[in-house]
Amino acid sequence: MDMFAKMMALDRRWVFLTLAIVCVVAYGLTFEVPILINDEVQSIYNFIDTLKPGQIVFIAVDYDPSNQAELQPMLYALMEQCFRKDLKVIITALSQNGPGMADQAIRDVSDSVKLDRTYNGVNYPGRTVERGKDYVFLGYKPYPSLIILGMGQNFRIPFPTDYYGTPIDSLPLMKGVINYDQVACVISLAAGNIADMWIADGQGRYNFKLAFGLTGVMGADYYPYLSSKQIFGIMAGQYGAAQYEKLTDNKGMAQDGMRIQLLAHWLIILFIIIGNIGFFASRRKLKEQGK
């Protein structure tokens, strides 16, 4: 068996093992990966950055733990930016496994905001964010399409109480907040077809400002909505999350994972090149042998 034939017959487990070793080594190294900012991520940052204190940002946690690698860093960076700028946040989780992760993120970011921090050269003194006053977590309800439509009429229709069982009419933040008309923008961090529902049943029906944080797999499919101006920004995959972390000057898990991404991508490109060389060389050999 010649080299190319051996290459074509290589056990795929060697590929997995090589990739795993490269990923672990990359994580152990300490170099920084340069992160270039795309316009579609910058536009989300700019929009939130120019909001006035007291304005409301609606964040939808529409993903399960299986997608937390890409979307959870976006949630942390977004929420911290909002709380530091004294914006109010309404949060929902329209994916059934989302409430736990949203609750965890709220607690972690609330703890982080208590500390004095400097982001992009601006000093933000620590503060305490209060449930019901600075943020409202509405929780989960099944059938996202109907919930998105219902919230367009009145948040109280699908969510008479918040996640913790408090009637939302008794929460100070919700006074005078009826539906999407009172929120500055909706940012859905979505894995799966809930993003389609936000476009069709939410933005299309009620015409509010909508942006997405999406998993890498979904990224390419939603760029057409950017050019049709149905959404004003996209953060796609871990790289999108890393860009947002860089914009907010709040380094987290996404930027930390970029070393792994870089070396793993180089390795996969190398494997693709080697695989193609092996394929064409063995095909040529078969042709030469008249098979």
Add this chain to the structure above:
Amino acid sequence: MDFSTFLWTSFAAFLTLAIFSFLYKDNPLYKFAEHLFVGVSAGYFVVILFHNGLSPNLLQRLSDGDWYYLWLNSLRPWYIIPGILGILMFSRFSKKWAWVSRYPMAIYIGIAAGVAIPLEMTNRVLRQMVASMTPINWGNFLGSGYLDIASGYSEVIILTGAVSALVYFFFSTPHRGAIGGIAKYGIWILMLGFGATFGFTVMNRISLFANRIQFLWVNWMKNAFNVKGVNPQADTSYMLAFTVVALIFVGYVVWEIMKKFRKAETA
């Protein structure tokens, strides 16, 4: 990190490693993790659905009445109708009465289609068509020198790409001559689209693995070995829990190797 939290973290680490062990081959550790995941997910979903759907949307809204009167003395007795329709869905479990479930299904499909079709058509088809028919602003060619969404080059690529991709799927005319050329350009555009999706997918899969490496190192190993003093509470019990998980996997690998040796000997 207190010890009870660390035990649960160790169990999560065990499950992570058990799932990854499938990359070597199907094995009992993977099977255990897989079945546990399916069972927990199903149970969690049932409870979540009851507490977030059935209870607040139906039971709590009828609870101002008396169930002895089938809630007909409730202030909102009409909620009994969707309740009955929901119960009728369970008739599918009986071969004889399965036909009854068609009524609630028909109502559900009718409402869902009525709501979805106009919104989907408008926002995911017509508005996309409008966006691809935007007049080309020739002045944009002299503006930004790169392919951002507003540039003239980008507008031309979107227009020609959309038309040629549609031509590729037009099979009423043979793909020869000019039509063949346009269809070929359409294939290239489609391939570029698939390539972009593949690239994003690779990033997605690597992200998942990167996240697990971060979890195993930051949440588990660093706490077990008190790396850089992150877990001052760490003592021998933490090391013991770590060792137990590690031994299970080392033991499995040794067992696999011995099995191979025994097979070779008998052969």
